[in-house]
Amino acid sequence: xxxxxxxxxxxxxxxxxxxxxxxxxxxxxxxxxxxxxxxxxxxxxxxxxxxxxxxxxxxxxxxxxxxxxxxxxxxxxxxxxxxxxxxxxxxxxxxxxxxxxxxxxxxxxxxxxxxxxxxxxxxxxxxxxxxxxxxxxxxxxxxxxxxxxxxxxxxxxxxxxxxxxxxxxxxxxxxxxxxxxxxxxxxxxxxxxxxxxxxxxxxxxxxxxxxxxxxxxxxxxxxxxxxxxxxxxxxxxxxxxxxxxxxxxxxxxxxxxxxxxxxxxxxxxxxxxxxxxxxxxxxxxxxxxxxxxxxxxxxxxxxxxxxxxxxxxxxxxxxxxxxxxxxxxxxxxxxxxxxxxxxxxxxxxxxxxxxxxxxxxxxxxxxxxxxxxxxxxxxxxxxxxxxxxxxxxxxxxxxxxxxxxxxxxxxxxxxxxxxxxxxxxxxxxxxxxxxxxxxxxxxxxxxxxxxxxxxxxxxxxxxxxxxxxxxxxxxxxxxxxxxxxxxxxxxxxxxxxx
Ligand code: HEM
Numbered sequence: 001x002x003x004x005x006x007x008x009x010x011x012x013x014x015x016x017x018x019x020x021x022x023x024x025x026x027x028x029x030x031x032x033x034x035x036x037x038x039x040x041x042x043x044x045x046x047x048x049x050x051x052x053x054x055x056x057x058x059x060x061x062x063x064x065x066x067x068x069x070x071x072x073x074x075x076x077x078x079x080x081x082x083x084x085x086x087x088x089x090x091x092x093x094x095x096x097x098x099x100x101x102x103x104x105x106x107x108x109x110x111x112x113x114x115x116x117x118x119x120x121x122x123x124x125x126x127x128x129x130x131x132x133x134x135x136x137x138x139x140x141x142x143x144x145x146x147x148x149x150x151x152x153x154x155x156x157x158x159x160x161x162x163x164x165x166x167x168x169x170x171x172x173x174x175x176x177x178x179x180x181x182x183x184x185x186x187x188x189x190x191x192x193x194x195x196x197x198x199x200x201x202x203x204x205x206x207x208x209x210x211x212x213x214x215x216x217x218x219x220x221x222x223x224x225x226x227x228x229x230x231x232x233x234x235x236x237x238x239x240x241x242x243x244x245x246x247x248x249x250x251x252x253x254x255x256x257x258x259x260x261x262x263x264x265x266x267x268x269x270x271x272x273x274x275x276x277x278x279x280x281x282x283x284x285x286x287x288x289x290x291x292x293x294x295x296x297x298x299x300x301x302x303x304x305x306x307x308x309x310x311x312x313x314x315x316x317x318x319x320x321x322x323x324x325x326x327x328x329x330x331x332x333x334x335x336x337x338x339x340x341x342x343x344x345x346x347x348x349x350x351x352x353x354x355x356x357x358x359x360x361x362x363x364x365x366x367x368x369x370x371x372x373x374x375x376x377x378x379x380x381x382x383x384x385x386x387x388x389x390x391x392x393x394x395x396x397x398x399x400x401x402x403x404x405x406x407x408x409x410x411x412x413x414x415x416x417x418x419x420x421x422x423x424x425x426x427x428x429x430x431x432x433x434x435x436x437x438x439x440x441x442x443x444x445x446x447x448x449x450x451x452x453x454x455x456x457x458x459x460x461x462x463x464x465x466x467x468x469x470x471x472x473x474x475x476x477x478x479x480x481x482x483x484x485x486x487x488x489x490x491x492x493x494x495x496x497x498x
Contacts, residue, residue, distance in 0.1 A: 001065075001072065002388075002390040003065045003072055003074065003389075003390065003393065004065070006387055006388050006389065006390070007387060008063065008064060008065045008074065008387075009060045009061075009064055009065070010056065010060055010064040010065035010066050010075070011056055011059075011060075011064075011066055013066070013067035015070070016069060016070055017069060018066070018067025018068055018069050018070065018071070019052070019066045019067050019068070020067075020068060020069060022052060023052045026051045026052040026055065027051065027052070029051070030048065030051045043414040043415075044404070044414055045359075045360075045400070045404070045414075045479050046398075046400050046401050046404050048478075048479065048480075049364070049400065049479055049480055049481050049485065050364075050398065050400065050401070050481070053075065053077075053398055053401065056075070057075075057077065057401065061078075062076070062077040062078035062081070062401075063075065063076050063077070063078050063081050068099070069099075071097075071099050071394055072393060072394065073393075073394045073395070073396045074389065074393055074394065074395045074396065075396050075398060076395055076396065076397050076398065077397075077398040077401035077402050077405070079402060079408070079432040079433075079434035079435040080378065080432060080434075081376070081378065082397060082434045082441075083432075083433075083434045084376045084377060084378045085374060085376045085389065085395070086368070086441070086442055090374060090376075091442045091443060092443075093370060093371055093372050093374050094368040094369065094370060094371065094374070094395070095116035095117060095120070095368070095369050095371045096113070096114050096115075096116060096367060096368065096369060097367050097368070097369040097394045098369065099394070100114070100367060101114045105234075106203060106230045106231060106233070106234040107203070107204075107293060107294075107297040108290065108293065108294045108297060108298070109289070109290030109293055109294070110287065110290050111123070111287075111290035111291045111293060111294030112124060112127055112291060112294055112447060113294050113298055116371070117371065120444075122281055122283075123283065123287070123291070124443075124447065125276070125281075126269065126272050126273055126276055126281075126282075126283055127269065127272075127291060127447060128447055129268075129272055130265050130268035130269055130272060131265075131447055131448060131450055131451055133340070133450065135263060135268055136340075136450055136451055136454050137339075137340045138263040139182050139263065139451070139454070140337075140338060140339065140340065140343075140454065140458060141337075142178060142181045142182055143178050143182075143454070143455055143458040143459065144337060144338065144458060144462065146174055146177045146178050146181065147174055147178075147458065147459050147462050147463075148462070149174075150170045150171070150173070150174040151462060151463065151466050151467075153170065154167075154170065154467070154495055155466070155497065158495055158496075158497060163472075163494055164472040164474050164492045164493070164494055165492065165493060165494075165495055166490035166491060166492050167308060167311050167490075167491050167492075167493050167495075168304070168308040168487060168490045168491040169490060171304045171307050171308050171311070171459070172300070172301065172304040172308075174304070174459065175299075175300040175301070175303045175304035175307070175455070176197070176200075176201060176204075176296075176300045176304075177197070178300070178455060179295060179296055179299045179300040179303070180196070180197050180200070180296060181264065182264055182265060182295075182451070183264060183265045183266060183292055183295040183296060183299070184196075184241070184244055184264055184265070184266040184292050185264040185266065185267070186244070195240060196237065196240045196241065196244070199233055199236055199237050199240070200237060200293075200296050200297075202233060203230060203233045203234065203237065204297065204301070206226060206229060206230055206233070237293065238289050238293075241289045241292050241293070242285060242289055244266070245266065245270075245285055245288055245289065245292075246285070248266060248267065248270060249270065252270060265292075265295055266288070266292060269283065269288060269291065270288075273288070295448070298448065299448050299451070299452070301362070301484055302362040302363060302452070302484060303362075303452045303455055303456065305360070305362040305484055305485065305486055306353070306356060306357060306360075306362050306452070306456060307455075307456055307459055307460065308487065308491050309356050309359075309360040309362075309487075309491075310352065310353060310356045310456070310460060311460075311463065311469060311491060311493060312471065312475075312487075312491050312493070313352070313355075313356055313359075313416055314352070314464075314469055315469035315470050315471045315493050316416070316471050317416055318470075320348075320352055320416075320418060321464070321468075321469060323348050324346075324348050324349045324352055324460070324464060325464040325465070327346055327347070327348045327349060328346065328349070328461045328464055328465060329465070331345045331346060332461060334465055335465065338457075338458055338461060338462075340454075343454060343457045343458065343461070346457055346461070347422075348418070348422075349457060349460060349461070350421070350425075350457075351418040351419070351420075351421035351422050351425075352418045353453070353456055353457075353460075354418070354421045354428060355416060355417065355418040355420065355421060355428070357438035358403045358404075358409075358428060358436060358438070359403065359404070359414075359416060360479065360485055361399045361400060361403055361438045361485060362438075362484045362485055362486075363399065363438070363439075363440070363484065363485075364398075364399055364400045364481055364484070364485040365396055365397055365398055365399055365400075366397040366399060366437065366440045366441070367394065367395065367396055367397070368394070368395040368397070369392065369393070369394050369395070370389050370390065370391050370392060370393045370395070371391070372391050373388060373389065373390055373391045374388070374389040374393075375387070375388055375389075376388075376389060397437070399437055399438065400485065402434075402435050402436075402437070403435070403436065403438075405435065407431070408430050408431045408432055408435040409428075409429070409430060409431075409435075410429075465498070466497065466498060467495040467496060467497060467498060468495070468496040468497075468498055469493050469494070469495060469496075470493060470494040470496070471492075471493060471494075472492040472493055472494050474492040475489075475491060475492040475493070476488070476489050
């Protein structure tokens with residue numbers, strides 16, 4: 001193998017599973033140990049969620065090769081190597097892995113997350129402006145309205161004597177509703193909207209809850225039924241979204257929305273698309289459908305998980321809960337609508353959110369695939385080391401490992417210490433600027449990160465104004481990976497109305 005010739009080491013693969021057998025048995029052992037020990041997780045969650053990587057890292061270091069089926073992956077948990085391999089012009093040599101593109105086709109289609117090369121540039125050029133600060137400010141109202149419903153339900157549950165609430169469930173549902181409204185203006189209240197919404201949720205449940213054998217030839221044959229169901233649901237969702245887009249186009253042609261401003265992402269994309277030069281640059285209707293799905297699937301679980309972990313951390317660290325609540329009351333009062341200027345002044349909340357994204361990054365890895373051969377040069381002029389990464393090599397960047405690496409963050413790497421971001425706002429004092437990458441990096445950095453930042457602030461401010469949070473004795477700390485980094489058994493908290 002050319003990767004071995006280039007000097008990379010790693011566990012020995014077998015055909016056709018590569019290292020999947022070892023991955024599966026390592027996970028099974030860990031789950032058994034966690035069950036016996038009452039949940040697992042502990043402080044060093046990296047060893048709990050990626051036991052195989054933790055073991056291979058000890059044997060082979062922070063950069064090594066492993067195999068998913070017949071696909072080689074370059075594992076990277078060394079920010080200096082990452083920088084050397086992707087900095088400057090080298091960044092253009094990396095796209096998204098074909099194996100994941102195929103596996104996640106029902107969710108993302110050919111949307112921005114999976115697009116490559118010139119196609120990606122064309123999509124990003126039209127999509128990025130829709131996420132501008134002015135456009136996002138118009139979405140605060142949607143976020144407040146939807147979140148009020150969730151808080152109302154929680155209040156009713158508390159009033160009816162329910163002492164322990166699984167907040168993750170409500171938060172995921174709330175984020176799904178927000179993203180559906182913010183993306184394509186559909187609401188759960190209108191009949192057409194409810195159908196799309198429920199089908200999107202069904203697809204989400206099907207794809208996110210199953211572990212698939214990525215990289216193994218013909219593995220989809222093992223899951224014929226769920227593969228067929230996902231494909232069928234995908235077709236139905238596509239045709240419903242097509243109808244929504246066509247209706248929007250007709251309405252735009254007939255003179256718009258009767259003076260009302262329509263500010264969802266789809267409306268912004270349609271406007272941006274019309275303004276973009278040349279028919280060949282415009283997004284086709286089919287591509288617009290894929291982007292709508294991409295926003296839904298890429299945008300709500302991640303945001304909901306960040307929020308769920310934040311509620312847990314604030315419940316477990318009452319001093320921070322009080323500090324953030326006081327800040328909210330100081331900048332935005334005890335009630336009343338929130339605005340962008342007030343949200344921007346929530347600095348302590350910003351530090352807490354960054355610390356949660358460090359300890360529990362909802363996207364636990366970032367992936368790339370070399371579009372051409374990449375020559376990596378490390379070290380200074382005194383002693384440069386050159387490594388060649390062959391074309392087609394997949395790169396798996398272990399975000400959880402980097403975010404909890406003691407060499408980058410110091411002795412308290414596994415502790416919840418938001419003050420590190422008070423001292424140094426952007427990188428939290430990480431010793432390498434590529435060591436904190438919850439939203440990825442380079443030109444492909446998450447396009448929705450400002451939308452998320454706004455949503456997290458709105459929802460958190462509203463929750464903290466209304467409830468005091470405590471961890472319930474029923475909660476078992478057992479983070480695990482199912483595409484995202486999620487709690488295995490929900491997040492049970494005790495809510496006390498304020
Ligand atoms: C806490 C919330 C979120 C997290 C942790 C997150 C994380 C990420 C990560 C790690 C990437 C890959 C970046 C890379 O490859 O370098 C990404 C890309 C992306 N995200 Fe997010 N994301 C979040 C919220 C959102 C939201 C709300 C949306 C949209 C509504 C969104 C849409 C996208 C899209 C379209 C891409 C692909 C960008 C491209 O390849 O050009 N994300 N996100």
